[in-house]
Amino acid sequence: MTMQDTAPLLDVKGLNVHFRLPTGDMHAVKDVNFSVRAGEVLALVGESGSGKSVTANSLMQLLPDIATLSGEATFDGSNLLTQSERAMRRVRGQDISMIFQEPMTSLNPLQRIGRQIEEVLKQHTSLGSAGRHARVISLLEQVGIPEPQRRYRSFPTELSGGQRQRVMIAMALACNPRLLIADEPTTALDVTVQAQILALLRSLQQQHNMAVIFITHDLALVRHFADTVCVMRQGELVESGRVKDVFDHPEHPYTRQLIDAIPRGSKAPVPDDAPVLLEARNISVTYPIPRGLFHTDHFQAVDGIDLTLRKGQTLGIVGESGSGKSTLGRALLRLIDCEGQIIFDGHNIAAIPARRLRSRRSEMQVVFQDPYGSLSPRMTVGEIIGEGLRTQFPHLSYDERERRISEVIKEVALDPEVRNRYPHEFSGGQRQRIAIARAVVLNPRFLLLDEPTSALDRSVQARIIQLLRDLQQKYEMSYIFISHDLGVVRALSDTIMVMQKGKVVESGPTAQLFEAPKERYTQTLLAAAFLDAPQAS
Structure with a gap:
């Protein structure tokens, strides 16, 4: 008997x-139907605001009081949507458990794990x-702590992000639930830790024959x-089915859009004789760490790095x-x-005093990961964009500035x-365009691009990547693109530098590094990134 022949658990x-x-009234989830069986992993995918997490939280009755639910969610013969709070307390954690995105x-930061x-x-x-106590120790061993x-x-603050997520998994599995809801459980993790967590979840799921609802916006993870x-x-x-069928033969335009x-x-490589714009020699950054009243240790964050960046070139920097x-x-x-x-x-700008360096700031700019945190909420978009013009080009008239802003x-x-x-009136992708x-x-x-797409949905991310490509081609800008998303780095970069613990592990042309990585650490990163994602039909 196949999995499809068994009765749904949910x-x-x-x-x-x-x-x-x-x-x-906001209709957040509209007439949704699905089922999941014991031992099955069902993925809910879609962009931010698509209703994935609202759907999951409604099953657990974890929505705020302003929410109204209707329909059926039958689990073990009972409709979860109509259960009393007392009955749901018995269900949560025991029969159905949930792992959240940010552990x-x-x-509780004040309580031991x-x-x-x-x-x-x-x-x-x-x-x-x-x-x-014995059960907790067993669980911590089981999840690889x-x-x-x-x-x-x-305490939670003493653990790494991956370890904290493992603790959340241990907590969710404490009572051997029959259904596990994992809401973006790996989004904030490095690719290697992400691969470890997914392998752990898959192993535990098969071991206990659990059903899993896996919520994500990353289709590469769904495929695997x-x-x-x-x-x-x-x-x-808008569409559902076996993963291979949906990925190989998507029927709905939105599914095809996500896959695309x-x-x-x-990226088309720049000529070998393109002029060098930026060259770094033996760059090191050390941070002091106080150890008591009279002793200070030092942490080597960057250790003797050399790099060369040519006009119109993109150097991708990757690492955990x-x-x-x-x-x-x-x-x-x-x-x-x-x-x-x-x-x-x-010019050696490392030897130039900060005050004299201000006149060159217009030639060297940066785009950060979180546009909302880097855009002033008290300034309009026009004021934000025009601020640099007023500082760097004070000779421009008001009309000239306004024309350039437009x-x-x-x-x-x-x-x-x-x-x-104002910034709060825009989506994440629009705010990144403003940045x-x-x-x-x-x-x-x-232009230094520090994780500029990591907080964005895949379709928004694709549009930002194309925008960066177009701007680079138009203005012949040179980029340093920092990211842990190897798929994005591969699409944008001429050359790649792999970093680990402040040092360069490996570097070289993008195609060469992805096709034949030499170092074990690079091989581990590439293997963990699920880069053999499906191509659009």
Whole structure:
């Protein structure tokens, strides 16, 4: 008997979710139907705002009071949507568990992790203190936490991101649930840690024959992890089926759009004789770490790095969190102190006083990962984009500045009419376009892009990548593109530098590095990135 022949563990029919807002009723989930069986992994995919998490939270009755639910979600013969809060408390954690995207918001920072896992056991089992302690140690071993006896007493802040997510998995599996809901459980993790977490989930799921609802916007992960997939858009389920069928033969235009948004293609290389714009020699960054009143240790964040960037070239810098990527980028822009030489257009800017360097800032610009955090909420879009013009080109008249602001807003594919609006009125992708416009308005020769697409949905990410390609071709800018997303780096970069613990592990032309990586660390990164993503039909 195949999995399809067994009865569903969870059967959702006609699920609707409405939110009562001051501005009126919002229909967030619209007549959604799906089912999941024991031992099956069902993926819910779609962009931000598609209704994935609302759907999952409605099954657990974790929505705010302004939400109204209708329909059926039959689990073990009972409709979860009509259960009392008392009945749902027995279900949550025992029969159905949930893993959230950011473990630091789900774990109590003031309580040791062992005690937090024990709370689940205390709530749902009759185990005594010794039994609970033994079960927690067993769970920590099961999810791969090193030294579980010691880590039992650790606080969440003492663990890495991957370890915190493993603790969340241990907590979710404490009572051997039959259904696990994993809501973007790997989005904030490095690719190698992400691969480890997914392998762990798959192993535990098969071991316990659990059903899993896996919520994500990353189709490459769905291809490798899920059995069936449901594609959501604006609260509606637009397509569903076996993963291979949906990916190989997508029927709905939105599904095809998501698949087409997977980064692909490559950048045309710049000529070998293109002039060198930026050259770094033996760049090192060291941070002091106080150890008591009279002793200070030092942490080597960047250790003796050399690089060369030519006109019109893109250098991709990849590596896990803490590898020194962003620190190196900020050092090259002289945003932090460093040792070594930074030769920009023939001048060693590392030896120039900060005050004199201001006149060259227009030639070297940066776009950060979080546009909302880097755009002033008190300034309009026009003021944000024009601020650099007023500082760097004070000789421009008001009309000249306004004309240039309108031009660059058009260049990043926004309507010039938005110039009088504020950042909070825009989507994440639109805010990133504004951040790019703020940098490009000064006609820079060098642009540092520090994880500029990591917080964006895949389709939005694809449009930002194309925008960056177009701007580079038009203005012959040189990019340093910092990212942990190897698919995006491959699509944008001429050459790639792989960093680990402040050092360069490997570097070379993009195609060469991806096709024949020499170093084990590079091979591990590429293997963990699920780069053999499906191509569009």
